[in-house]
Amino acid sequence: MNYYSTNQSAPAATLQEAVVKGLAPDRGLYMPEEIPLLPAGFFSEIVHSGVTDIARSVARALFGDDIPHDELARIVTDALNFEIPLVRVEEGLYALELFHGPTFAFKDVGARFMARMLSYFVQQQGQEGVTVLVATSGDTGSAVANGFLGVEGIRVFVLYPSGKVSDIQEAQFTTLGRNIVAVEIDGTFDDCQALVKSAFMDEELNRQLNLTSANSINVARFLPQSFYYFHAFAQLARLGISREVIISVPSGNLGNLTAGLFAKRMGLPIKRFIAANNRNDVFWEYLQSGRYLPRPSVQTIANAMDVGSPSNFDRILDLYSYSHEAISSDISGYRFSDGEIESVIKRVHKESGYLLDPHGACAYLALKESKRAGETGIFLATAHPAKFKESVERCIGEEIEIPEGLATFMKKNRETIQLPSDFGSFRKALINLS
Known part of the structure; x- marks a missing residue:
């Protein structure tokens, strides 16, 4: 299958070209020319399947024309070596826990899959010295860094906004060393993302370093995240629930x-989606008004959602042929303040014993406001609450336990490169460190 640019002025690319390049030459995002529709039988069969079996089937539909099936199965199995359980929080409302991977965040799925797919393509091309750039507002950096750690021939630069990620998140990508370089930017996540995009537009830099991206702008990062939506549906279906299902997603x-x-689009029978925003609410504003007005992000308790210019908005526009009416018919939006998020963490923990992280709390709130009689709701719990230890403990008034895997990161020495948010300084650092 070929991939086209959302800006419509770049030549079509193969999957290999789209993954290795990351961003199209015209600064657009790659989209598959076709979205395969899965057969009806698939949805009855997955009721009896685990996450890796489901993911292998979906991956074959998405990528099976471009990668041998046995190699694709190996990539999926190796990437998804952890559980993704659906947990009942209250009547008619479930959390899809996406934080049981090695870095305790949902981005382990896409980052681990992409690392393995990119490694496969690099080996096929016989390339050496691929440089991966990734901007993070928290969990992306740790998932990508750990997914690529030790992968031969690939060097990773993680850009993050100084003072705007949690201590545990920062420890997960600044303590690794080896082929991982942490770059602390004096600015916001949007500044980090702008530096990555500017690097891709620098032809000389691209030739010299063979750049690619591991942000969700890369098709190998965001497409595998579809796997767990099918897995969530399968788990509900095993409970006898397969209709009137809605899903709330923390949205950055x-x-x-x-x-x-x-x-x-591939046939998953979801009634509608809910986009949960914090105070960085440009997508919420678009859903209400049809106007998209990106602006600098502001810092909140749900830091992974602190995005003022969301890259994948272009993909949503393209997917719906730029129709605001079509988009808003499939997606409703809600926004919440830090105070509302903190309050619901406290209330849910007290009433049900379930502990929310700030991002899952935002999605829970949106689901509660949107859910109608007869509907079953799923919200995505995207990170382990211990990754936001101080914030969560302040909400519930008691100490929470840090999983051993997270605690290990906190004991290691951190190493970062500190830079201003101008491209000249970043470009120079990239060349000197590569």
Whole structure:
């Protein structure tokens, strides 16, 4: 299958070209020319299947023309070596826990899959010295860094906004060393993302370093996130629930939501999606008014959603042929303040014993406001609450336990490169460190 650019002025690319390049030459995002519709029998069969079996089937539909089936099965099995359980929180409302991977965040799925797919393509091309750039507002950096750690021939630069990620998140990508370089930017996530995009537009830099991206702008990062939507449906179906299902998604750069919309196009019978925003609410504003007005992000308790110019908005526009009416018919939007998020973490923990992280709390709130009689709701719990230890403990008034895997990161020494948010400084650092 070929991939086209959302800006419509770049030549079509193969999957290999789209993954290795990351961003199209015209600064657009790659989209598959076709979205395969899965057969009706698939949805009855997955009721009896685990996450890796489901993911292998979906991956074969998405990528099976471009990668040998046995190699694709190996990539999926190796990437998804952890559980993704659906947990009942209250009557008619479930959390899809996406934080049981090695870095305790949902981005383990896409990042681990992409690392393995990119490694496969690099080996096929006989390339050496691929440089991966990734901007993070928290969990992307740790998932990508750990997914690529030790992969031969690939060097990873993780850009993150100074003072705007949690201590545990920062420890997960600044303590690894080896082929991982942490770059601390004096600015916001949007500044980090702009530096990555500027690097891709620098032809000389691209030739010299063979750049690619591991953000959700890369098709190998966001498309595999569709796997767990099918897995969530299968788990509900095993409970006898397969109709009137709605899903609430914490929304920042919109990669997670876009993956869910792709799953729906592939036949997943989801009634509608809910985009949960914090105070960085440009997508919420678009849903209400049809106007898209990106602006600098502001810092909130749900830091992974602190995005003022979400890249994957372009993919959503393209998917719906730029129709605001069509988009808003499939997606409703809600926004919440830090105070509302903190309050619901406290209330849900007290009433049900379930502990929310700030991002899952935002999605829970949106689901509660949107859910109608007869509907079953799923919200995505995208990170382990311990990754936001201080914030969550302040909400519930008691100490929470840090999983051993997270605690290990906190004991290691951190190493970062500190830079201003101008491209000249970043470009120079990239060349000197590569």
